[in-house]
Amino acid sequence: MTATYTVNCSILYTDLPLLDRPAAARDAGFTAVEFWWPFESAIPSDRQVSAFVTAVGDAGVQLSGLNFAAGDMPSGDRGILSNPGSTLIFRDNVDIAVGIADALGTTMFNALYGNRIDGLPAQLQDDTAIENLAFAASAADRIGASVLVEPVSGAPRYPITTAARAVDVIDRVGAPNLRLLADLYHLFVNGDDVNAAITTYSSYIGHIQIADAPGRGEPGTGQIELGEHLGRLLAGGYHGYVGLEYKATRRDPFSWLPRAQRGADAIGPGSPQVPAKRGSL
Template identity: 55%
Template structure:
């Protein structure tokens, strides 16, 4: 693996975590990659200008392209999974959108992942409806903000115990369709979809034309390809055959040192 022509980038928020954040782009470059992606790399929605400058400089100094960046998602180690649908934090998200767009302008990044947010106060009723109303407005706002540079907002389904309501591809597309912007697409995380019980072949067959980004990890375990049971090579080949030509983010927890977790990957797929 792989036998196809897709290009792979390193998610430096889950790989190379043995290094400081600003050292990770150079580590990815040393491992043979020309592109990286990040979850939001700061602990707050709007950090100091100097922190943003240092992040942008680390990318430039390493000679890697930033191809994916998450909007601020709250305190992820504590279980937060996004502000898009979080009542009371609307302005915090919008302030972050402005900064994300500015980073996109500076780095050339054009794909921005908006984590939807957990359910607050239960799974149903008026609370859930109000959150979904807010999310539609916030996603449209984010999409409009990055549209000026040709950017795309992507929405994903994720797994895990947290009360995150988007579990299947169909869940994500209901949200995408409601926000009603041409530059909102699906982030097809093959690990999350598989763990949640989606049929990956069916998802690819139905939705490949609307995929804006792809991420992979093997399952079970969320480690590098070849450590689990997913036929990732076949699924990626199907995506490519269906017309997907974007980046594939390596968003796995390495089973050993990060630099030793790429033996499965052909060098020509990293550039």
């Protein structure tokens, strides 16, 4: 069983300029990176887009995944697709993201749902999200890509908190290229049954991300049995990337994973390469 890791360069390497991060991941031995939306604006200039595409291409790494614009994340936004007032911006952003992905061979987009908006009926927000997800799925399908729906923790007004809730949304849209992003950290923190989610929704899972809890640090710094969970996913047929989406808590945030195994790593339940709990490093 093998896992190929991708470094989330929006939460790691934050001490470096954004365009320097793909090369830093390459220098650390990785062959793929992923990003949240990498621009301040949902509609960046052609020059900004070109610089980003060039930085990834020059680093020689695969851009495995890209988030659609999600609003002002540092201020608490977690997506715009459920906001009726942001539909035009979201759809323009989808077109730009698909262009970036087409240039770089990217096949996964993450569409954060959006926080609940006070004063607007929840049904209106959900209907807007469904329509926008259908639009995004259709646009992604033109380049053979998938769109992910992610349960998120730490955002009290974000309505998608469990794998079951995300799958409900996916089923309502009905697009075959709409998949579940199973971030094992978010599921664990939200109190979801991670083992049950893996077993029940394995056919929906399009991408995996990991961090440990509490703290959202490196594997082995908390209490999540990441080795066991990943081993079960791989044994069940998951062949996609495993996104390293955690906060660095030590000088080398990848010390838990031998350099020679960072591109493709042999892994099984309880593997020391993905420590099961604090103290196993």
